[in-house]
Amino acid sequence: MLQEKKIILGITGGIAAYKSAFLISQLKKLGADIWVVMTKAATSFITPLTLQTLSKNKVYIDLFEDSSSFIPKHISLNENTDLILIAPATANTISKISQGIADNLLTTLVLSSKTQKVLAPTMNENMYNNPIFQENMEKLKKMGYLFIEPEYGRLACNKEGKGRMANIDKIIEEVKQVLINDNLPLKNRKILITAGATREPIDIIRYISNRSSGKMGYALAKEAKRLGGEVTLISGPTFLSSLEGVAMIKVDTALKMKEAVTREYNDKDIIIFSAAVCDFRPKKVYKGKIKKREENLSLELIENPDILRELGSEKKGKFLVGFAAEDSDNIKSAIIKLREKNLDLIVFNNITEVGAGFEVDTNKIKIITKDETIKEFPLLTKQEVAQNIFKEIIKNLPSAN
Numbered sequence: 001m002l003q004e005k006k007i008i009l010g011i012t013g014g015i016a017a018y019k020s021a022f023l024i025s026q027l028k029k030l031g032a033d034i035w036v037v038m039t040k041a042a043t044s045f046i047t048p049l050t051l052q053t054l055s056k057n058k059v060y061i062d063l064f065e066d067s068s069s070f071i072p073k074h075i076s077l078n079e080n081t082d083l084i085l086i087a088p089a090t091a092n093t094i095s096k097i098s099q100g101i102a103d104n105l106l107t108t109l110v111l112s113s114k115t116q117k118v119l120a121p122t123m124n125e126n127m128y129n130n131p132i133f134q135e136n137m138e139k140l141k142k143m144g145y146l147f148i149e150p151e152y153g154r155l156a157c158n159k160e161g162k163g164r165m166a167n168i169d170k171i172i173e174e175v176k177q178v179l180i181n182d183n184l185p186l187k188n189r190k191i192l193i194t195a196g197a198t199r200e201p202i203d204i205i206r207y208i209s210n211r212s213s214g215k216m217g218y219a220l221a222k223e224a225k226r227l228g229g230e231v232t233l234i235s236g237p238t239f240l241s242s243l244e245g246v247a248m249i250k251v252d253t254a255l256k257m258k259e260a261v262t263r264e265y266n267d268k269d270i271i272i273f274s275a276a277v278c279d280f281r282p283k284k285v286y287k288g289k290i291k292k293r294e295e296n297l298s299l300e301l302i303e304n305p306d307i308l309r310e311l312g313s314e315k316k317g318k319f320l321v322g323f324a325a326e327d328s329d330n331i332k333s334a335i336i337k338l339r340e341k342n343l344d345l346i347v348f349n350n351i352t353e354v355g356a357g358f359e360v361d362t363n364k365i366k367i368i369t370k371d372e373t374i375k376e377f378p379l380l381t382k383q384e385v386a387q388n389i390f391k392e393i394i395k396n397l398p399s400a401n
């Protein structure tokens, strides 16, 4: 099942480290190639010799250990890796990773790798519930790190609580789900998503923009990746972090967004335009900074290209999805946009509704498909909204009909 899958198994200094021996043995039975990287603390709980014997590969601990190769271990080990699994994952290691600390082989390897990471935290309940730890874990979750929740039970500190490492079967299931994605609905589909606002410069420091945060587009990219798609995200300036496993292209102006979309468009199957591209830009961009002056300043604005309309007119068999953010419940303009721009699906939202629209983590949408059927959804998180949008996309993809 896991034939030809290379897994780096990080083992850190928790009492559950003894369970890693069973984990390796199960993963080996499924055909995986296991490379163990231990922290120094982990060697107090289980011996490298045990893990080496079970994994049939050398066990790595020391970043600076003598090596005959000129390529550093954290780089060479990463090559062709399908998954980095850390089980058990201590509070210390998780927190270090969340801060970008690279002070041992395991944390250096994680920082220098783009591979999907799965972590199985285990610790004392107070440690687990500590807001510092929770914040660190949440930060990593937002970046696409997967966590296998610990279980409730008797802990090493002799107390009952939530903090036991998830059982081995559950960890194996998660590994299978990440690595065997043959059944995922977007496997072999190339998806292009645009997100965020564009910035149209007035002078060297000022610009025109809008309130789009990019959250919806990033949620869509994360969901597309989870469903097995090969995802490219073209993003306007945002405060959001890049997503693991998603190709990122950062742009600022509408013209640069158009340039990037045009370049990326040809080999994609599904294109989702969730970016709030500015409709207008200043005709003249002043050199330097416009100085304060007595009289009023007028800016002449010119229209930006309508990227979606241009692409819709020469569709080339792509599945096109647009967004219509309106200031009323009148869905008619969204239907007209769907028709005029030759879209397959449009997502409508009324930005004046509480919790629906810019800068928030929720949205309330209606999805209109090509046959003009309308599906209405309650107020949901943007991640849940993204799930519903993809359910509709998948239902309406040509091969699914």
Ligand SMILES: Cc1cc2nc3c(=O)[nH]c(=O)nc-3n(C[C@H](O)[C@H](O)[C@H](O)COP(=O)(O)O)c2cc1C
Binding pocket: 011, 012, 013, 014, 015, 016, 039, 040, 041, 042, 089, 090, 091, 092, 093, 122, 123, 124, 127, 156
């Ligand atoms: C007996 C014992 C059990 C421990 N179990 C855990 C644990 O389950 N989870 C955890 O986060 N830390 C645990 N610790 C503390 C870690 O070993 C300690 O924070 C260490 O610095 C972790 O280093 P590492 O993250 O580099 O492996 C334990 C310590 C001892 C002495």
